[in-house]
Amino acid sequence: MLTLGEGDSAVAILKGIDVTVPQGQTLALLGPSGSGKSSLMAVLSGLERASAGSLTVAGEDFARLDEDGLAHARRGRIGIILQAFHLLPTMTALENVATPLELAGVADAGERARAELEAVGLGHRLSHYPAQLSGGEQQRVAIARAIVSRPTLIFADEPTGNLDAGTGAGIVELLFARRAETGATLVIITHDPTLAERCERVVTLADGRIASDRAA
């Protein structure tokens, strides 16, 4: 359960959600705007704590962790791709991808970041800043950044929302390809039914509750 605000202004965002995602599964969270998709992803990825209930990720009880505990838990275990890319504007593509590895204290962060950028086809853009990259390129950097630490769990919040159809399709291909190579669990938030159908399982939300949960 997730409630935001206090007292009279409290709004219940998520209610009675009960979902289990096996390791390696691809899952789409489908639903109209305001249905609670992004909030559910925030809770599942440890960006936000649930007001009540329990959440276990790879054997760890996230409900007991504070903000810093969640940050530590995310390191190397969870990769997040956001609709607005959110690359660090003052860092180059290479530095952006290396950052999560550095935060986890990985020694060869630079080389691994370079390899990952080459894997997403941006080997020639290593020293470019986000402002010098196209939207599609920025999202590819974001994917590389989410995958570089080989997380067991990847969340993608509307990964093609800010891109045109052609570029978006390319990004989706890349995302699924990289996931297949790493064997990670993938949770995609989308309101695009075509994209949802590419996943093994589709959970539809409405008004903060699970309306349906089916195999694609």
Place this chain on the structure above:
Amino acid sequence: MNDTLPWSFAWRIAKRDLSARFRGLRLLLACLFLGVGAIAAIGTLTGSIERELGTRGREILGGDIEAEVWQRPFTREEIKAFAALGRLSFGMRMQAMASAGANSAPVELKAVDAAWPMVGALILADGRIARAPPQGSTFLAPGAAERLGVRTGDSILIGGQKLVVAGIIGEEPDRLAEGFSFGAAAIVPADLPARAGLTAPGAMYRSKLRVAMPNIRDPEAVVETLNQRFPDAGFRLRTRDRAAPGAERFVSRMGEFLVLVGLAALVIAGIGIGGGVASYLEARRTSIATLKVLGASSGDIARIYFLQIGMAALAGSMAGLIAGVLVTPLLGQALGSLLPVTPGFVFDPGALLRAMAYGLLVALVFATPPLARARDFPAMALMRARVAPLAANVRAVLLPVGLGLTAIVTLALASAAQLPVTALFLAGAAAMLAFLAGLGKLIRSLAAKAPRPRRPLLRAALANLHRPGAQTGALVTALGFGLSAFVLLAVVQTSLEANIARRVPARAPDYFVLDVPRDRLEDFRAVVQRAAPGAEIRAVPALRGMILAYGPATGMTRVADLKDVPEGAWALRGERGLTYSDEVPEGNSLTEGKWWPRGYSGPPLVSIEDGLAKALDLHIGDRLTISLLGVERTVTIASFRRIDWESMGFNYALVFSPNAIADAPHNLAVTIDLPSGRKASALLPSLVRALPSSSVIETGTLLREARALLSQMSIAILSAASVAVLAGLAVLFGAIAAARASRTYDNVILRVLGASRRQLLLLQLGEYGLLSLVLALVALALGGAMGWAVIVQLFEFDWLPDWPRVLAVLATGVALVLGFALAGSLPLLRAKPAQALREL
């Protein structure tokens, strides 16, 4: 969980995120640059002067110990005691008149024996190094030679004795220890005063004796012994360690004041630092949240941004240090003759370290709260719309801020020459900060509670003062400090100007004449009337003596037994001027007791200045024992008087009944007032001819020098205060810029909704106008109070601000604020709404 990012990794990320030119941290850089630069310059300047005075003490004094007595030679027993200590050099100082043909000039006669100078060397203007002048010759200071129109080889007359000018003085080794003089120096052989009849009984001269000790001994201990052995001799003893106490006191006081102004600049800069860091981190909000999404903990964020801000603080402080060192020679030049020595390019590591420490500590104190807030930015900030900044984690803030504040206070108090002044300043600064912070909160809450105006723009203006993320607090502090600094500056400047104007007394006589023999007063009057018809002449008997004891007849206090001289009892120190009179002196008024009748012949009486009486806790009927030319005399206190010190005539703290002291040998001191606007060029030469042993002091020259000194002091004060104002302006601009960023959005939306540019300008004008109006009033009170403390408490001047000018300066400050605020929003107003929307 305790695996915070190692410093090396944090540094790698910090470095990346910090653009090469410290974009966004420029306010922090500017504020630290100004504050640290000011303190470094001030510290370097005063430190170098004090060190110079300290290391050159022996040369400045011309020996290890100097003894001085008034109106008598040293006794055989005294000379014996000094001779046992080391090599001796004797001399004499007095005012005298010199003439050459038709030209005359007052000179400060410096009679020296063959042993002079025992330390250092006399360098003549033509580069020759000289010792004491040979018999029948003199060395003249350039000023005296110029007035007399003579050159090396010409002859002059002093006290009727002919002297050949053997050279013009270039550098006099012991000039600084001679203190303030009433005329340019003439160095003459030791026997000249006696031959010229300038040492007749009662003449105003000082005998000097200097000792150069062969062994390194503690001169202070020797002085102590001498004082005990000759308690009533009236010695004024000085040692090489405090060769020029007046200059030292002045430099240390001035230095302390300037350091306080520098600290004030740093406090103001601190607000800028706080504001600058807050807006920098606010702009980094997305980056911080992104780093958190990628797994950075609060501790990691704190480390990364601590390193960034620390780097910027270090860079700003270093730049300030460099500027401080570079500007010191300029400062030395601007202060000119105000300083006892002119420092060139100096590098004082101690002063620089102190300035750096102040800068970094202030940065720590003011940057910690925003840093603590940024530490707690939630990762969710990326996914949800803007939220108000979280309250800073009090525990995280308390330790560094507390430590920083303690260190600043300790550093300031440890290096304070006047502890109460520094403590008062620190308390005042803290109170002002607290007051402005409180005022900011009050304005915010009043704006929130005020009824909502119907007109949308007025409503928006009011809302801007209290909405989440509003800069009201920072603006109030910055505007409050900035405008207060304007008021302070105006109040100090106009008060100083008025003091300079007023301290040149309207009633000042044109000449003081010393050593006019009593039986020649009528001749003197005749000479003056011939040379300057209508001149007003006032003559008083002039004697010198020392207070030995005071208090009730049954239990008098001996001055020699006092450990410390009571505050305000300056008259107990050494010899003082004494006079006697049948009438209450002009410009004096009795506050207690009765004046003695004309021709009084009862027990000897004295009238005492009321301030001195209060300091010594004297009562009518108490006794006073003085030493007059070596003879003790005890008198009864008959009255207390208030003296109008502003009138620059003869003002004596002790006035006796004629029968108390008139029998001692003495001369008269005379003032001459010329009819207004008249000049009497014939007066000086006629006086020299008629009364060769008398000496004349020209008030005009004296006043010109005093005026020059005062205006140099005001330059020092103003240049230091300008740094504070500059810092205030930087803070102000920073706060307005930060506020502008947060309201760009509103302006664009209002433009989209159809608001005209004029309306938006009015909106800004309304908001800043409202704030400025309130703060102008606050600044008037705060700046006025600070100015009063500086003028009245610190410098002991009169409180004479020119209010219309102060208000005009304040109005200029407010106009500047409004101008800047409006100018800042112009680019936004010029943009087309569609274009601006894309840039949001």
